[in-house]
Amino acid sequence: MTVYTKGVVFDGVDFDDPDCWKLDRYVKRGGYAALRKIIEGSISQDSVIAEVKLSALRGRGGAGFPTGLKWSFMPRQFPGQKYLVCNTDEGEPGTFKDKDIIELNPHALIEGMIIAGYAMGISVGYNYIHGEIFQDYRRFEAALQEARDAGLLGENILGSGFSFQLYAHHGYGAYICGEETALLESLEGKKGQPRFKPPFPASFGLYGKPTTINNTETFASVPFIIREGGQKFLELGKPNNGGTKLFSISGHVSRPGNYEVPMGMPFAELLALAGGMRDGGKLKAVIPGGSSAPVLPAQIMMDVTMDYDSISKAGSMLGSGAVIVMDESVCMVKALRRLSYFYYEESCGQCTPCREGTGWLYRIVDRIERGEGSLGDLDLLESLGKNIAGRTICALGDAAVMPVQGMLKHFRDEFLFHIENKRCLVH
Amino acid sequence: MLTADSLFQIDLELKKYPESQKRSAVMSALRIAQSELGWLSQDTIKFVAGYLGLMPMAVYEVATFYNMYDLAPRGKYKLTVCTNLPCALSGGEDALDYLKRKLSISIGEVTADGRFSLHEGECMGACGYAPVVLVNNHSMCRNMTPQAIDSMLAEFD
Numbered sequence: 001m002t003v004y005t006k007g008v009v010f011d012g013v014d015f016d017d018p019d020c021w022k023l024d025r026y027v028k029r030g031g032y033a034a035l036r037k038i039i040e041g042s043i044s045q046d047s048v049i050a051e052v053k054l055s056a057l058r059g060r061g062g063a064g065f066p067t068g069l070k071w072s073f074m075p076r077q078f079p080g081q082k083y084l085v086c087n088t089d090e091g092e093p094g095t096f097k098d099k100d101i102i103e104l105n106p107h108a109l110i111e112g113m114i115i116a117g118y119a120m121g122i123s124v125g126y127n128y129i130h131g132e133i134f135q136d137y138r139r140f141e142a143a144l145q146e147a148r149d150a151g152l153l154g155e156n157i158l159g160s161g162f163s164f165q166l167y168a169h170h171g172y173g174a175y176i177c178g179e180e181t182a183l184l185e186s187l188e189g190k191k192g193q194p195r196f197k198p199p200f201p202a203s204f205g206l207y208g209k210p211t212t213i214n215n216t217e218t219f220a221s222v223p224f225i226i227r228e229g230g231q232k233f234l235e236l237g238k239p240n241n242g243g244t245k246l247f248s249i250s251g252h253v254s255r256p257g258n259y260e261v262p263m264g265m266p267f268a269e270l271l272a273l274a275g276g277m278r279d280g281g282k283l284k285a286v287i288p289g290g291s292s293a294p295v296l297p298a299q300i301m302m303d304v305t306m307d308y309d310s311i312s313k314a315g316s317m318l319g320s321g322a323v324i325v326m327d328e329s330v331c332m333v334k335a336l337r338r339l340s341y342f343y344y345e346e347s348c349g350q351c352t353p354c355r356e357g358t359g360w361l362y363r364i365v366d367r368i369e370r371g372e373g374s375l376g377d378l379d380l381l382e383s384l385g386k387n388i389a390g391r392t393i394c395a396l397g398d399a400a401v402m403p404v405q406g407m408l409k410h411f412r413d414e415f416l417f418h419i420e421n422k423r424c425l426v427h
Numbered sequence: 428m429l430t431a432d433s434l435f436q437i438d439l440e441l442k443k444y445p446e447s448q449k450r451s452a453v454m455s456a457l458r459i460a461q462s463e464l465g466w467l468s469q470d471t472i473k474f475v476a477g478y479l480g481l482m483p484m485a486v487y488e489v490a491t492f493y494n495m496y497d498l499a500p501r502g503k504y505k506l507t508v509c510t511n512l513p514c515a516l517s518g519g520e521d522a523l524d525y526l527k528r529k530l531s532i533s534i535g536e537v538t539a540d541g542r543f544s545l546h547e548g549e550c551m552g553a554c555g556y557a558p559v560v561l562v563n564n565h566s567m568c569r570n571m572t573p574q575a576i577d578s579m580l581a582e583f584d
Contacts, residue, residue, distance in 0.1 A: 094554055095552060096553050167442070335512055
């Protein structure tokens with residue numbers, strides 16, 4: 001697998017060095033300079049937040065919410081404990097960027113979280129890590145210990161009087177815990193079932209206390225923004241789409257991997273960077289933002305640029321930046337069947353429309369795939385979608401519906417062929 | 428029921444959370460118990476509940492919600508293969524089929540000698556390394572072509 005960077009999250013990382021994750025290597029490439037700059041220059045909390053706002057950094061977990069704005073929601077004068085939480089529960093099919101951040105550059109995340117803690121006056125943080133990447137959980141714990149031993153983390157950081165404790169917490173196999181309130185429930189030792197919002201975590205979060213939750217890549221972008229300035233980060237990307245972004249490219253490309261490139265890079269260029277199509281295949285379709293994002297056919301994809309606004313205009317979403325590339329050997333009915341099974345399996349069971357609806361979606365797509373579908377099934381899928389989306393506590397219901405809608409919009413003929421001919425057009 | 432070492436590890440986890448929030452350590456405690464005993468029996472779940480001062484049902488709920496906890500004995504080597512779409516495009520299903528043939532078992536079964544069990548997993552967040560096989564929940568093997576699977580199996584005792 002390839003990891004490629006134009007700098008920010010993986011700024012200066014030598015991927016061939018097996019010790020590239022260690023503290024001494026991180027410091028050598030400018031690590032913890034941002035933290036020192038804040039502490040030694042006594043930069044105010046407001047100035048740190050203003051710099052993050054200037055950068056136009058948007059949440060890298062999928063929702064794309066402006067990070068500086070989120071930080072400004074945190075009550076500064078709250079008398080009790082407040083919490084900072086990092087979401088490394090990366091389980092959206094197609095996404096594997098946060099895994100590489102904590103494996104190859106964990107200190108960027110640690111430094112970003114310390115800075116965030118400073119900016120919002122928070123003294124305790126947790127990083128919730130996807131259970132399946134347990135080796136990386138261990139790696140992150142080792143990096144935390146290095147930071148503690150060097151006086152960069154813990155009590156009285158660098159003699160500043162500011163203290164910040166940071167701990168790793170692991171999941172154990174539940175996609176839903178990537179949803180921020182399910183993650184908080186899980187962190188409290190419960191089933192990961194999402195909470196009603198409002199109240200939002202900024203007022204009622206972990207243990208009922210004000211809490212800010214950001215994605216791994218978001219936090220790991222912060223040291224660069226403070227060190228080099230928000231303006232420089234912004235200029236790497238496009239207006240309203242600041243900085244670089246990590247794109248996890250999987251599927252039928254020659255070099256799958258993580259590519260950190262400026263926001264707004266044309267998709268065609270990104271595809272070329274990943275070595276183009278594998279074995280000379282022809283591009284059929286792309287899911288541009290993780291399995292929940294509606295699929296886009298090749299001719300639309302080849303015209304989009306990789307940023308929130310362009311992909312949204314094309315009828316899909318950038319999401320977490322997971323780009324699933326499919327060539328003409330892929331049967332779209334079979335592809336959707338596998339994704340629908342995933343949402344059925346991972347629904348937490350709390351809301352009826354999602355618990356029951358995801359099962360219906362899967363069973364209908366499954367029978368179409370097996371050649372046992374009827375023409376009415378396509379209308380049934382549409383109507384089911386309308387009865388799930390927007391009717392559940394969290395977005396998993398919507399996430400299950402969007403791939404179905406995208407497939408029916410762009411590849412309806414393949415579904416019709418399966419129903420009418422009781423076999424697949426591709427295989 | 429658990430060794431002193433396992434209890435020591437649970438105590439370390441407890442230090443991460445506020446004194447009044449011992450429940451937060453339940454996921455780690457179950458993971459540590461499972462690593463020692465191989466799976467989570469109802470007695471083990473009750474023991475963990477007692478150790479953390481929780482209702483057994485609260486711990487049972489967690490053990491049944493998260494799919495990496497094993498509520499029945501499994502093979503000495505638990506092999507979980509991701510077959511989700513991104514992995515399937517890069518040989519995830521082929522890896523699972525190869526393991527089925529090689530071990531002569533289906534998904535959810537244990538080999539007659541008790542050494543291997545085979546499981547189908549959901550997204551492990553490592554699609555770029557497909558095909559991916561997770562061994563005993565904690566060790567991820569990447570790029571598992573048939574040859575790589577053969578050498579992996581040869582390394583187990």
